[in-house]
Amino acid sequence: MSVEHYDYIICGGGLSGLSLAHRLTDESFADKRILVLDQSSKTTNDRTWSFWAHRSFDRYKNIYRKSWDRLAFYAPDTQVIAAADPYQYHTISGIDFYNHTLKAINTSGHVDFKVASVQDVVDQADQVSVHTDQAIYHADYVFDSIVKSFPEQEKLFVWQHFMGWEVKLTEGSWDDSTATFMDFRVDQGDDTRFVYILPFDKQTALIEATVFSKDLWTEEQYKEMLVDYMDRYVGHAYELMSTELGKIPMTTATFSKGSKRVIPIGTNNATVKPSSGYAFMRIQKECDILAERISQGKIARVTQKRRFIAYDKTLLNVLLTQKESAQRVFSLMFQRNSYGQNLKFLDEETSLWEEVKIFWTLPFWSFLRAFLSENVFSGTKSRTVSNS
Ligand SMILES: Cc1cc2nc3c(=O)[nH]c(=O)nc-3n(C[C@H](O)[C@H](O)[C@H](O)COP(=O)(O)OP(=O)(O)OC[C@H]3O[C@@H](n4cnc5c(N)ncnc54)[C@H](O)[C@@H]3O)c2cc1C
Known part of the structure; x- marks a missing residue:
């Protein structure tokens, strides 16, 4: 088997792998050799991604299938139809995303995409070996989006x-x-x-x-x-x-420990928002942070804000222990707060005071009990620390 050396190998060319590779097609990374490995050639329309974003976010504007300014929420006794302002809600077909990012990769000159099944990733302290069914590749760092197993046994x-x-x-x-x-x-x-x-x-x-x-x-x-x-x-x-x-x-549990040179990304880095399942914009933010760290030569995994992990644990506890029904929680949330406030909160961009105001609109005692049970009396330490 042949052995090739790269600066960075991205294992898995799905949403997170291709988003990162797409960011690294930028001229400023032209002195790096980068390889993306995926078991599939990404030629099927296997999913539709939807997400909300500020109007200033235009990275994928040429491939939006549709954008909406208004959102609707319904429950048996609730109907909230209103503007998503200051956000717009967008949809991208998977195949359009794959074609768009692969085109940029294939014309970049410094990023390669290869179809190969990754079998093992070994951090050898001075470099990483990636074993595939086609060849063994070496890299200084690996960004790994391949989930080996889901932590389904976890309580949350x-x-x-x-x-x-x-x-x-x-x-x-x-x-x-x-x-x-x-x-x-x-x-x-x-x-x-x-x-x-x-x-x-x-x-x-x-x-x-x-x-x-x-x-x-x-x-x-x-x-x-x-x-x-x-x-x-x-x-x-x-x-x-x-x-x-x-x-x-939907979980606050860890997927992959990673190592100094193997950096988990995407679902494998628990970047999916535990309380909503949305990942598209969180993955874009993760890639922006990683691109910045790569350009500064300080490569490390991206972690989530501790305060929001505590909120995600609280909501998962409320739902999983059926302290409150999701229907009631989300009805109160959407009746009493605007889409703009709720989406900002789900984006983890609210201030502490804005969060207090949102929690005040929810069933207070159920949330307090869940918060204390997951974050004060659980006896386990929080998974991650702040991005900053
Ligand atoms: C059907 C569907 C719809 C979704 N809709 C939304 C949505 O609307 N909005 C939103 O925010 N989130 C959505 N999500 C959640 C999330 O955004 C996606 O799961 C997203 O694809 C996660 O990105 P990822 O890079 O972690 O994983 P993936 O995109 O799944 O990428 C992982 C890649 O690894 C490759 N791979 C796996 N094993 C190997 C191996 N051994 N060797 C080589 N390659 C391998 C796979 O082929 C895949 O390309 C959706 C998820 C699904 C499944």
């Missing part, structure tokens, strides 16, 4: 799992000015269930049956939820165009 672990249908109405139309962030007007069973709708135009929308639970569902269970929702709340005939299935870990 739940799957956000879903099946989405892209449907085309054959009569009637969608209101394509507004994306439905959460619609809780569905049977809650013993867990948390809601429908999420992205209307791309008057005819076409992605409608997703979403569940937070420890156990995954069969396709038949999601189908029942989607058919029922379409009958009750949409009421128009439709054609099924395509199906998306997915599961996202």
Whole structure:
């Protein structure tokens, strides 16, 4: 087997791997040799990413499938339809993201993308060896987005799992000015269930049956939820165009310890927001920080803010121990705070005073008990420390 040496190897060319590689195509990194390894050639449209961002964020503006200025939230006794200001909500198709980033990589001259299955990553103190089914590669540092196993046994672990249908109405139309962030007007069973709708135009929308639970569902269970929702709340005939299935870990547990030269990124660095499952913008921020650290020659993993880890633990505790239903918590949150305030809070950009005001609108005693039980009486130390 041949051995090649790179400055940096990125293991896994999914959202985090390609986002980082895309940042490193910048001319300022042209003196570095960088390799991205993925087991697949990234030619299938395997997911749709949605996220909110300030209007000034334009890194991927050429590949947005659709953007919305307004969001809707529904529960049996709640309806909040309002501007997402100062944010916009965007959607990108996976395939457009892969094509866009791979094009920049392939024309950069200093970043390579290779299809290979990574079998082992070994930190040898002075360099890292990456063993694949094709060859062994060496690097000064490895950015590792490949999750070896999910910490499913942890107390604060739940799957956000879903099946989405892209449907085309054959009569009637969608209101394509507004994306439905959460619609809780569905049977809650013993867990948390809601429908999420992205209307791309008057005819076409992605409608997703979403569940937070420890156990995954069969396709038949999601189908029942989607058919029922379409009958009750949409009421128009439709054609099924395509199906998306997915599961996202929601947890404050550690995925990978990493090492001095092996830096976990993306899901493998627990960059998915534990209490919401959103990752797109957090991964962009993680890549910005890493690019900055690389240019300063101070490479280290990116960690999350301790205060927000405590909040994520609190919300997961409330939901998993069923101190309160998610339907009630999110209804209060969206009734009593604007989308702008809630999204800023979920982005971890609020001040302590803004956070106190949001917590004050939630079931106070349940949250206080959960906060104390996870953060004061748990006997375990917080996972990570601040970014700064
Ligand atoms: C269907 C779906 C929809 C989602 N929608 C959203 C959304 O709307 N908004 C949002 O913020 N988040 C969303 N997420 C959550 C999160 O953004 C994604 O999971 C995101 O892809 C995480 O990025 P990542 O780089 O950690 O993992 P991935 O994007 O999964 O990348 C990991 C890469 O590693 C490769 N790989 C794995 N094993 C090996 C191996 N042994 N050798 C080589 N390569 C390997 C895989 O092929 C993959 O390309 C969604 C997740 C799913 C599954």
